[in-house]
Amino acid sequence: xxxxxxxLLLVTVFLFASLVNAQDFTYIGAAKCKMCHNKPDKGxxxxxxxxxxxxxxxxxxxxxxxxxxxxLKCHSTYASVDEGARGTLTKEEGVSCESCxxxxxxxxxxxxxxxxxxxxxxxxxxxxxxxxxxxxNKESPNYKEFNFAEYSKKIAHKDxxxx
Numbered sequence: 001x002x003x004x005x006x007x008l009l010l011v012t013v014f015l016f017a018s019l020v021n022a023q024d025f026t027y028i029g030a031a032k033c034k035m036c037h038n039k040p041d042k043g044x045x046x047x048x049x050x051x052x053x054x055x056x057x058x059x060x061x062x063x064x065x066x067x068x069x070x071x072l073k074c075h076s077t078y079a080s081v082d083e084g085a086r087g088t089l090t091k092e093e094g095v096s097c098e099s100c101x102x103x104x105x106x107x108x109x110x111x112x113x114x115x116x117x118x119x120x121x122x123x124x125x126x127x128x129x130x131x132x133x134x135x136x137n138k139e140s141p142n143y144k145e146f147n148f149a150e151y152s153k154k155i156a157h158k159d160x161x162x163x
Contacts, residue, residue, distance in 0.1 A: 025085065025104075025106050025122070026085050026103055027077065027078075027081060027085055027086055027087045027098050028087055028089070028098070029088040029089045029090060029093060030055075030093050030098075031088070032088065032104065032108065033096075033097040034046040036113070041160070041161055042159050042160070043159045048155070048157040049096075049097060049155075049157065052154075052155050054094055054099070055096075057075040058075055058076055058092055058094040059094070073135075074135035075094060076094055076095070077089060077093060077098055078090060080099070081103070087105060100127040100132075101124060101126075102124055102125035104124075107120075107124045129148040132146070132152070133146070133148075136151075
């Protein structure tokens with residue numbers, strides 16, 4: 001009887017630990033996203049990001065702003081996430097892919113990425129206006145009116161193979 005109780009307890013502890021750890025996603029950085037998201041048949045999303053304002057967000061900071069935590073939290077994904085979750089993310093990436101789409105460690109696998117529900121369960125975020133307004137808001141000293149519909153079109157990077 002004790003053996004069954006111990007076994008049940010161990011299984012319960014193992015399952016609980018697995019569930020807790022399943023939500024611990026780490027950031028992989030734009031270079032890893034580039035491996036799959038820069039092919040012409042997939043829409044070259046990486047190149048679109050690299051040419052856009054988010055990739056250049058750190059370069060847009062001048063003088064003391066480049067080290068000001070209030071500025072860095074929106075100009076660098078690296079600066080806005082917990083140190084333990086940074087993985088291979090770099091500060092210089094600016095607002096990286098994962099700032100909008102979530103830490104990629106668990107959803108980067110092709111088998112998971114092909115299934116949107118699995119990808120979301122593994123940390124993929126489909127960005128919306130609420131997410132964008134975490135940075136594009138009046139708290140910014142350089143705030144410009146933010147029209148989500150207009151600006152999201154400017155940075156759109158759809159996968160033509162899924163249309």
